[in-house]
Amino acid sequence: MQMSTPVQKSNLNEQDDVIDLGQILMSLRAGWKSIAISFLVAVSLGFIYVLFVATPIYTAKSVVVLDTRKPQVIDLEGMIGGLTGDSSELNTEVEVLRSRGLAKKAVAELELINDPEFNGALVPPSIIGRIRGVLSAGEQTEPSADEIEANVVSALLEHVSVRNVPSSYVFEISVQSESAEKAARIADKIAELYTLSQIETKFASMEQATAWLANRVGELKTELEVAEEKVKTFNAQTTLISSEALAAMEIQLKDLRERVEQSGAQVTSAQARVDALKAAQSPQEKRLAARDTLLDQIAEEDSAAFDSRYSQVLARAELDLARASDQKTALERSLENMTAQIARQGDDMITLQQLTREAEASRTLYEYFLSRLKETSAQQGIQQADSRLLSAAVVPTSPTAPRKSLVLAMCGILGLMAGVGIVLLREAMHNGYRTARQLEEEAGVVVMGQIPLIPAKNRPDILRYLLDKPTSAVMESIRNLRTSVLLSNVDKPPQVILMTSSIPEEGKTTNALALALNFVGVGKSVLLVEGDIRRNVLAEYFPGKSKPKGLVSLLSGQASLEDVITRDEELGFSRIMGESSNINAADLFMSEAFQNFVAQMRELFDYVIIDAPPVLVVPDARIIAQSTDAVLFTVRWNQTSRGQVQEAVQMFETVNRRISGLVLSQIDNEEMKRYGYAGKHGSYGVYGAKYYTE
Numbered sequence: 001m002q003m004s005t006p007v008q009k010s011n012l013n014e015q016d017d018v019i020d021l022g023q024i025l026m027s028l029r030a031g032w033k034s035i036a037i038s039f040l041v042a043v044s045l046g047f048i049y050v051l052f053v054a055t056p057i058y059t060a061k062s063v064v065v066l067d068t069r070k071p072q073v074i075d076l077e078g079m080i081g082g083l084t085g086d087s088s089e090l091n092t093e094v095e096v097l098r099s100r101g102l103a104k105k106a107v108a109e110l111e112l113i114n115d116p117e118f119n120g121a122l123v124p125p126s127i128i129g130r131i132r133g134v135l136s137a138g139e140q141t142e143p144s145a146d147e148i149e150a151n152v153v154s155a156l157l158e159h160v161s162v163r164n165v166p167s168s169y170v171f172e173i174s175v176q177s178e179s180a181e182k183a184a185r186i187a188d189k190i191a192e193l194y195t196l197s198q199i200e201t202k203f204a205s206m207e208q209a210t211a212w213l214a215n216r217v218g219e220l221k222t223e224l225e226v227a228e229e230k231v232k233t234f235n236a237q238t239t240l241i242s243s244e245a246l247a248a249m250e251i252q253l254k255d256l257r258e259r260v261e262q263s264g265a266q267v268t269s270a271q272a273r274v275d276a277l278k279a280a281q282s283p284q285e286k287r288l289a290a291r292d293t294l295l296d297q298i299a300e301e302d303s304a305a306f307d308s309r310y311s312q313v314l315a316r317a318e319l320d321l322a323r324a325s326d327q328k329t330a331l332e333r334s335l336e337n338m339t340a341q342i343a344r345q346g347d348d349m350i351t352l353q354q355l356t357r358e359a360e361a362s363r364t365l366y367e368y369f370l371s372r373l374k375e376t377s378a379q380q381g382i383q384q385a386d387s388r389l390l391s392a393a394v395v396p397t398s399p400t401a402p403r404k405s406l407v408l409a410m411c412g413i414l415g416l417m418a419g420v421g422i423v424l425l426r427e428a429m430h431n432g433y434r435t436a437r438q439l440e441e442e443a444g445v446v447v448m449g450q451i452p453l454i455p456a457k458n459r460p461d462i463l464r465y466l467l468d469k470p471t472s473a474v475m476e477s478i479r480n481l482r483t484s485v486l487l488s489n490v491d492k493p494p495q496v497i498l499m500t501s502s503i504p505e506e507g508k509t510t511n512a513l514a515l516a517l518n519f520v521g522v523g524k525s526v527l528l529v530e531g532d533i534r535r536n537v538l539a540e541y542f543p544g545k546s547k548p549k550g551l552v553s554l555l556s557g558q559a560s561l562e563d564v565i566t567r568d569e570e571l572g573f574s575r576i577m578g579e580s581s582n583i584n585a586a587d588l589f590m591s592e593a594f595q596n597f598v599a600q601m602r603e604l605f606d607y608v609i610i611d612a613p614p615v616l617v618v619p620d621a622r623i624i625a626q627s628t629d630a631v632l633f634t635v636r637w638n639q640t641s642r643g644q645v646q647e648a649v650q651m652f653e654t655v656n657r658r659i660s661g662l663v664l665s666q667i668d669n670e671e672m673k674r675y676g677y678a679g680k681h682g683s684y685g686v687y688g689a690k691y692y693t694e
Contacts (some may be wrong), residue, residue: 027427028420030674035419042415046408054407056399059176060183062191063391066093066169090164093387097162097173097194103153105193110186113148117178118155121148160190170390180396187393198385206376213373220366227359234355238348246349249342256335263328270321277314286310431641434672436664439635443645448488448632448661449481451511453668459510459540466514467570470521473669478514481663482522485515485630488660494630495602498531499663500612500621501634502644507665508634509537512611515632520572524606527565530578531624532613533585539577542568550579555593561600574605585613589623598627615648622655630660637667 028035096102107113116122121143143151163172173190177183273289280286283306287296290313298306433439436447452473456462469475486493499512516528529551530538539546547566553559554576567574588594601608610628612621625631631652635645652659 031423038419039415046411057401058180062187184393224362448484506636526573552579
């Protein structure tokens, strides 16, 4: 028995790590129907959603503009003023327009709490909602009025959007609603409330400023009265002179100081004279010290007269000294008194001036605040908002959502993505074989034949096609299979050939039948034996043309070879059909009778082809293979899983029997082209079509 040359298995993990973009594109091309169906389904669902399910949403837009101007009311600390329009204030105004406070006022004035669009509590619960309500009946509590209002405000804010037009003081207030009129009404109401809120804020600030000014004016009035009373009391308690009189007194004080200095000089001079007179001893010294004419006229000899006169001069000098000293003392006392008086008058004058200035300052401040209070009170009724309505909302005539073109485009894109995903997922999960190369690399067995799918609906039609189309691609592929089988052992070509598969419906019986026809075509005698005694599928190709007894009767000795063999003149080969029986098939094929049968058929026919049952279903094929020269294993294209093929190959190896060759059957040429394999693998490619007839 000839063993096939094993093919080295490839490293599948390394292949899986390589992303073949070309193969991905081919897979997408092959799955274009799935992608198209997914696209059409998604677009159809989009149409249904847009036309029948989605609620039309209308968008209305009102526009307000910010009037930037200087403060309208004179303020002390910037308490009341207009907006300047810088970026931070613009962003602040956007948030004010979207504030819950403003939305709450709109809800109250428009009575949106009674609108089911904004108050979900008014919408009847869905079936799922009712079920949830029943399941959680013990836990649910009715929401309070404040909670309902808060929910309505939140719902309204979800329908409102505010945009500051770039590089401008313009704000667009957009409102979405199921009703076009309602959307316009809400947009205008928010703009109106926004303007009114600015006026109300200014009124509140004005009232606060007025109250503060009034209180401050009262305080300043009291302070002014106290200051004026202090001036009045001080004037009553002091004997103030004028500033001119005080200046004259200062002049007198200067003169008095000079007189004091002069009197001091006189006292010094008188004291020096007295001291000189007392110090003189001799008459000559006394004459010089006295500087008296009478004393000079008295002769030195008249000492009594001289001494008397000298005593008179000394007494007069002492009297002058005493008089000068008294005058100096009196002047110094007057200077001291005048200095004290001037100092006291100066201090009083300074105090009076300070009190007067304080009173004048209090009066000035009082008059200033009083005038501001009058201005504020006068302007309280003429305040204006910092913004105004630039454009009222227009009732929209067409809905803005759902955007039909966008929805359909998105559905189409999602459909395409889903279709591509399905195709790629199906490709990733695909477990079959599409090429002989894949099959050879993973199974480790050479592929001897690649059989296209036969365009027939039932088994008799398949047989008729094989007879009527001898030059078809199918028959040509069978000829290639025959050539591969015969050349697998040139010295001793296989004579008894086993045809099997891993599971049913893979085309092994058709391949066996076609191979028999092909051997007949080259003038060989062929016997086709149905080795599947359980299903008897071969009989379906020859309805009403098979003998009642078959292989089981022959091997059990209940019938002769002539009783079971059918010679078909049209087909040109003989056949022995399977036969249902209670006999164990494994025991039957392991019997000596079967061995003798095979040996006898070798003598009678050039080739014996045995159609065995699937390997993974029953062990019959592995038993029969022990008596054959070659084992051909059929793998259905794109269907038989890789695990099934691997398991079948291993099962043959467990009985020390290798599969001679693989046959890739039922290949769909058109689908192969979509996968990009046509023209590259096998005779069924586009180039081979020029040599075949269908």
